[in-house]
Amino acid sequence: MPSVENSTEGIVNHTLDSFIDSPLFIAGEVKLRIHHNLLSGTETKLENVTRVYAHQQALAQCRKWLDSHCPQVERIAVSSNGKAAKLAAEEPGVAAIASDMAAELYDLDFLAKNVEDSPDNTTRFLIIGSEVVPASGEDKTSIMVSVKDKPGALYHVLEPFQRHGVNMNRLESRPSNSSTWAYVFYIDFDGHFDDENVQAVIKDISPDAVDIKHLGSYPVGVL
Template identity: 50%
Template structure:
């Protein structure tokens, strides 16, 4: 290779980097002004719909060859660092560190936010409810294993709102100290992770014992002290505890996603592509299921999901959780919810927020 030509290319890169740095600082100065304006208007400094609009606009404008996912990741960190200039952001999440909830929180808030692990889903709600954290991140649904009931139950007594959702592709790695399959006598992980990899384990490690623990991150920590054990955990957990990859992506179903909710105190404004979540209970009587769905059908409102849970206070009575397309500030949505309320013993709007998909 021509060394002079290579040197000229590197000098061009340096010059471009200098321009990028200058533009980042120009952007930061504008962000500081935005923060002052928001403080004067007492507006929320974190607006998920605004972030989504930024990502969508930049990805649409990107002509390459820089990859779309690279654009999202770079600007995720730019926005994260910019928000920290306005006000240091504290985010509680279901811990410990290196769990998939932690990964989801980093994906949403970037590395400049202060991410604080909590021992339980109620603890995340409490941190946000008492104002010790600005936001919280909790799992709500897995595409293979279904709903996280504990998260839904928390909304019964909480005034917190869903302000956005995160969709994270779940990829399970088999990790150990040596990185050798022949050393493995037992496999440690969270019960859901073990269930999602059961077929692979039966085929490749039929004689290994399976051990349930509280989280995939805890599994990685345990395996770091046991040369005959392997953990099913995230790539981040392996890096944190110095483990080697035995096999990547061992989940039986490659189409494996977990949906997380970001909880906060205020409902964000409309983004133009929103979802509203409700919880309600109805009196058991003939035709009630038809009547509670009719207000949405009449207005052509799409229902994304409906779940039912036994009501803890009364035997054989149920509470329903409903996701629908639209924002509570949309007249059609507000009217449909008003009509639904006529049949409800209890109705609560959990939030209107930007849709991921």
């Protein structure tokens, strides 16, 4: 499941960008509390750590803790926290930010537990599928909208949501891969794509949009 949003660090841009050319749909979402640990090999103590490896999101979520407890330690972003744990197991003087499972898998010691800056640190993950999910009664919809380059274009995209009583809960802009300085907007809102008021919004947006892509309608995730 790709992560799309964190309560501390916000949106994961790479995940959003992957939908531009993808034929897949969002089939669900999962919200999980995320706890991070500082791990190392058995011969490494906290005062001897010279580098900390972690995914860039994990480094950001633990920034204040690292500033306070490891201010002089080099921080290196890697592809995943699992990769970071593997490096910590192989290299002396190295620590990793990773999970309890990674500690068990790579036989690492805990230098510190729960080093995330926010105790309510939560990440939203997406479930991806090849088909649109039918309405459940409590749904969220995600769309991607490319707008025409003209004054008021974004206003004309947003205004129908208010007029038709559809609650928007996220708006993000990302550079388009079609041309320089062109943007696409990712919009999350309450309701299923097939709902009458949602269809009314889509109809009213269409004249001012270059393209509207339905990314998925799916049950609202519960923490």
